[in-house]
Amino acid sequence: MDEVNVVVAHSERVTLRVGDVFLKVDADQARIDAEVEAMGLAPVPTPEILWRKPPVLALAALAGTTLGRLGGPSAGSPEAWAAAGAAIRKLHDAPLPPRLGRARRSIAALAAELDEECEWLVTNGILPADLVTRNRQIAEGALRPWTPAFTHGDLQIAHVFTDGDEVTGIIDWSEAGQGDALYDLATFTLGHEEHLADVIAGYGTDVDLGVIQAWWSLRSLLGVRWLTEHGFDPSAPGCEVDVLRARM
Template sequence: MRVGDVFLKVDADQARIEVEAMALAPVPTPKVLWRKPPVLAIAAVPGTALGRLGEPSTASPAAWAAAGAAIRKLHDAPLPPWPGRGLDELAADLDGECEWLVTNGVLPADLVTRNRQVAEAALRPWTPVFTHGTDVDLDVIRAWSSLRSLLGVRWLVEHGFDPTAPGCEVDVLRSRM
């Protein structure tokens, strides 16, 4: 979530706050401003955004090529020396969050159900890499996006943030409808 020139990564599972992994990345990463679990604050990266959710990109082909080159460097980098979360744990967390969102009337059931279905693609076995490969499966990218948004809404609500603000989690979820 962006707040001015700061990006906040909110995650109750501190194993997913990748400060250590960022330090291992073979490309420049944003400056870590502070870390107060469950939040990591990083500085905005200078430059112009390649695009915005729901809007056409005005970025040049050269800008997209540079972004692709950085992603390829990340993909080719060795994995961090620690395991990720198990699929069963991730599925259980997702089930719990979806139930909370609907039971508490935070989001409409059809929106949660559709995004839970999209997120299923992230719950199948995969080969770990630093970031996605050049053989991109857009369904998996969308799945992780839905999954992360579904998992983040409760924390934002409980801490006084608006997950319905433009470009935030609920916008991502609505884009799947």
């Protein structure tokens, strides 16, 4: 061991890699509690918990590599993406966890938050009004009743590890809980629409593509301000702003 790598860092939490150990430091103990609980319930591979001493959670590194990241290419094969789809379906078919997940907010609450963020984007000149309006219209497709499933809640492709065509683990479970299964699928394929068919093939059942597209718009509209305020760039190539532009 000769260095400490910063995996992600912002005002809410920091993740460090030290050798084969990930150290997660979180100011909100409830998020750590939710992560530990969800990993214990999830029927898919998760990192081994080495120890926890609030506010730090130590996890063993997973074998393999992530499928990619938002804004970057994916080196994963179609079979690897399909394997991820199968793992996601296994999670969604599991008994419901006791917690309500991030995407389990009421339709009214989501609509109110969406209106607020769209107004902020236009009023502050962050995005063109026609781009926001078009994506706001598409996002309405996600604002409908759904059957709760066991969801990860933040299923970015950077959170899924594969070795060859096998899923070796899924990380970052602090947003897990009861939620909309299609939100997970949309988050996983955000910015990588070319792999959606592979994921659905592995998932093994028909899904409403319109709702997935609606979640792409909704998640991106809601994410721009948070990302900007936490030192990330949603306008980087392939990221949230490009996702919104693709809907035009």
